[in-house]
Amino acid sequence: MLQRLQTTALLLLSLCLLAGSAWAGLPNLQLDQQKLQQPVAVEQLQLLEDPSASLDAVQALQQMQLHGQTNSGAPHLGYSASSWWLGVNLQLSSPESLFLVLDNPYMDDIQLWVLQHDQPLSVLHAGDLLPFSQRSAPYPSFMLALPALDSGEYQLLLR
Numbered sequence: 001m002l003q004r005l006q007t008t009a010l011l012l013l014s015l016c017l018l019a020g021s022a023w024a025g026l027p028n029l030q031l032d033q034q035k036l037q038q039p040v041a042v043e044q045l046q047l048l049e050d051p052s053a054s055l056d057a058v059q060a061l062q063q064m065q066l067h068g069q070t071n072s073g074a075p076h077l078g079y080s081a082s083s084w085w086l087g088v089n090l091q092l093s094s095p096e097s098l099f100l101v102l103d104n105p106y107m108d109d110i111q112l113w114v115l116q117h118d119q120p121l122s123v124l125h126a127g128d129l130l131p132f133s134q135r136s137a138p139y140p141s142f143m144l145a146l147p148a149l150d151s152g153e154y155q156l157l158l159r
Helices: 002-007 057-067
Strands: 028-031 044-050 069-072 083-092 099-102 110-116 119-126 142-145 152-158
Touching: 044 057, 057 083, 057 110, 057 119, 057 152, 099 152, 110 142, 119 142
Parallel strands: 028 083
Antiparallel strands: 044 069, 044 083, 083 152, 099 142, 110 119, 110 152
16 A cells, blocks of 8 residues: 555645635646655635535535635634535646545545536545445545546545
8 A cells, every 4th residue: 555655646635624727716736746746735725615515516616616715724614514615726737646635534524526627527435434444545534546637627626
């Protein structure tokens, strides 16, 4: 496993609750081979509260354009009955295999949506309600393997 991580580009999004163009109003995260030599933290992301927990990924992306708030660093949301959406625009200069690491082991239900041009490409699930054996990697926090991505722009939405 360690060898796989060393040979695969590692995208580390250190979110305790969980920076081109400004596609969909999301903060940009531009990645290239040089930046991916070590873990990369997300400096800014877009944050949207979903009080009724009723939005799907496309609706959340649209609402982020209208009502989202840019957040620097890790968001501090406290306890809430709302669902929260976090978004970032990912720009890749070459095809990559990436991992998302969420540095909070106490999240019950995690959904990571990968979109391109408003169209969902993939959704990944995690959370402490899932058995440890169902995690994509044996890691103390949550580590999600993103699908193989070609060069281009993608939107990552975390719920």
